[in-house]
Amino acid sequence: MAYINADRLKSALLLLAALCLVLGLGLFVAERPDAATLAWRVGVVPVLVALVVEILRSLWRGEVGLDIVAALSMTAALLSGETLAASVVAVMYSGGTFLESFAEGRARREMSALLSRVPRSATRYVAAGLEDVPLDAVEPGDLLLIHQGAIVPADGDIESAEAMLDKSALTGESMPVRLDRGAEAMSGSTNAGDAFDLRVRHRAADSTYAGIVRLVEAAQASKAPMARLADRYSLLFLAVTIALSSAAWWLTGDPIRAVAVLVVATPCPLILAVPVALVAGLSRAAHFGVLIKGAKPLEALSRIQTLVLDKTGTLTEGRPQIVSTEALNGMSDADILYFAAALEQASKHPMAQAIVAAARSQGLVLPSPENVSERPGDGLSGTIAGRHVIVGGLAYVSGQIGVQAVTGAALNVGTVLVAVAIDNRMAGTLTMADALREGTAELIANLRKLGIRRILLATGDRRAVADTVTKGLGLDGVRADLTPDQKVLLVLSEHKHGPVMMVGDGVNDAPALAAADIGIAMGARGAAASAEAADIVLLVDHLDRLLPGIEIAQRSRRIALQSVVAGIGLSVLGMIAAAFGYLTPVQGALLQELIDVAVILNALRALRIEPRIGQGSR
Incomplete structure (x- = not known):
């Protein structure tokens, strides 16, 4: 809900700033300058207030961004009476934040699917027969009836002669296993055979499946948000802007020149070009069946150095x-x-x-x-x-x-x-x-061409099975017999080699997907939990979709950087011209608009990216 409210606020600020700019221009043409000035101020002040609040929040977190330049330019323009210039800057800035919000909010999902898979009730034996009770009412020692196709709600021991359980969501084992009387059944397993009786060992909240849910939540909470690409240049650009505007004022004694420098310096090429290029990359990736949940995962995907692959349903087909x-x-x-x-x-x-x-x-x-x-x-x-x-x-x-x-x-x-x-x-x-996916060896080779230095297998399956499946693939490591928390530890340990990407499709993969810099889920057949915990979902059940996804991410980021460099270079030239008095604040704002159009058009090239690697098998 907080995301929705923030998006609505940014939309409202952009709409207000644009309407007030147009209204003010109309009043100015109608020779009502005072009313025009008031209209422009009305459009600028809310944007400026929201900007200052955001700057204070960033400073509280220890972050310094280019938003400070935009705040300085609007404030200086208002104080000097250059309200038209301030209004143009307000529209540029609010438009940039709106586009950035759109990029980050694309395909965002709550983790409701993981929770919806958890059973809400259980069938318990009582003196009068059977009764359905809430899951919270199940206590250790209770005897439950597990119907065919039902999910085991709590860890326990099998009381029937035998049971057939599908544990693929928990261990990665693709084949259902038969368990005899007295064997332990893990919660989250699916009854693949006839109904059987289960003697409960632990309460549902203390069982295996509940632990996996907690692992996902903890891993997601521990993942720090990535700083915006634009902010990496903020301190240097901010220092240059303040130094140049101060020098222009001090050497000429004309504060309007300082205002003009600040207006031209408004970092809209950074604020606009980056989200536009990344949103275009998101759209292009979706065309190839790769759903990337926002601009930050797209940028992170372009820098991945290590890939951790699950076996069942990912490296293999996941079915007999x-x-x-x-x-x-x-x-x-x-x-x-x-x-x-x-x-x-x-x-x-x-x-x-x-x-x-x-x-x-x-x-x-x-x-x-x-x-x-x-x-x-x-x-x-x-x-x-x-x-x-x-x-x-x-x-x-x-x-x-x-x-x-x-x-x-x-x-x-x-x-x-x-x-x-x-x-x-x-x-x-x-x-x-459970056969290896066709073309896996070629996929591994193409991934290395895209800059992936380390490729590992992480599976809950047996070591002998894992070694057999991966023979001849040239992986950098095979880790077998892993529990969900051990997969998380593997992902965390690989961070020393650079950004880590994890690919999986089962509930047991969800914690590791959330702990990785980028988690990718096989969405066509994979568990809903892994799809919700992941940053990227492959909408078609083909692992080779990784190739266009990574290539589009890399090239989109490269286009964004090109736009940034070109936009900032032009802005610096404009700042120098303004410092020497060749540009007024309004002219500087309009020049900045032209620069914005140029960098946006360049950023939109990401919509036409054609992946070059691995497309022969598509």
Whole structure:
């Protein structure tokens, strides 16, 4: 709400200053100079008051900005009777702050999605049966029923014979895991199997998922706001301006010359060119599916030195896929996929859904399964087109048909073997894995071309899986078995090498995304928590969108700097001319307007940026 009120105030000040400038010009033409002067003063004073308040706040924070020059020029112009010049400066300044506010406010989102994923209630066993209770009412020792597809609301122990949990949002494990009675279930996990009972260990507020929420909030609060690009030149420019205006007054005895110098020195090229170039960069990046949440993240993106990548859903596809098929006993690969997918239609297991999706992508028309019996986590059996089909783990299927399965399939780290039996004979196997995204090696090479010096993998998955996935990519480091807080520590430790960017898609990545200089979320399929905690969201589910995003950020910043250098150079020449009496305050203000138009037109070149690296695969 504070952001909205500030934006409305800046809009109102710009509107008032512009209307009063136009009204005053009309009154002046109508030969009513006193009324014109009053109109110009009415437009200037509110802008000046707001400016002084902002300057005092900045000084309280220990920051000195170029806003002081604008305040001096308006004040000096009002005191010397140059109200028209003061009005022009007020319009220029309020217009600059409005554009800057627009740049910073673009795509800003509250972190509501993270909180909305937290369960609001739980189903608890009581003497009379079951009751729905608020999450705050759940206490250690309570017995809860976790429905299929529900999120585990609190840490606890499994009381049922088994449970199938999808922990990808917490650990990065892409495959659901089966837990037996007595195993611990973490809050934030999703029940991927049948309903099960959970004995609560900790209150919801003390559980894993609540801790992740707190990590995100703490990391975001600890990230200091970046100073405006313009303010980096403030002290030098301010000193030159005051020295030149004071010298002009002291040497000539004419205070109007000092006013003219101050008016020309109003740093609108800095105030205007930077946000215009960066807003144009934001728009251009969005065209390539990269949503950057403001001008500050865009500028920070242009200076990134280290990239930390999550594995599941970021470096990999984040969902099981069929990577190979082995047919046995005269069956074909197509037969195995057909019968397996037809039966798997009856299961909600992620691997079952992946098999069905693969069959449909090949145009297979699948019949409805009959007489289906499923053992969650192991497999299922049923009738397909009059034939008895069993699909599941190799041990389960071989046990069901009463023979020792013979297969030449090599089970690598990070892969899962799905066996298929038809009419009590082993028909073949499907090897499934969370595959590396296509073109990842080329992406890594192109990132280095854009100036990324260090590229690391950070995952909650096992070390063996992480090493297998990243083999041959030439990464600078692989960190596995990481918890969410360990990911945060990794990001913080990498700051010694320069600005750090983190890319992830799960809830477990959200704290690290918030702790990095730039957090990037895979928004198409990633968790809402990571999208809200991140500074940038990739709107399409392709990691190669990083390339145009970084290149646009770098070139937008370069265009902004060009505008700054050219604008300030012209302003300095104008200041010298004003000091020698060649420009009046009004003429100086108009000259400054021309300079503004020039630098804005140059800044708008960012709208036409065409990324050159990595676009062949787009």
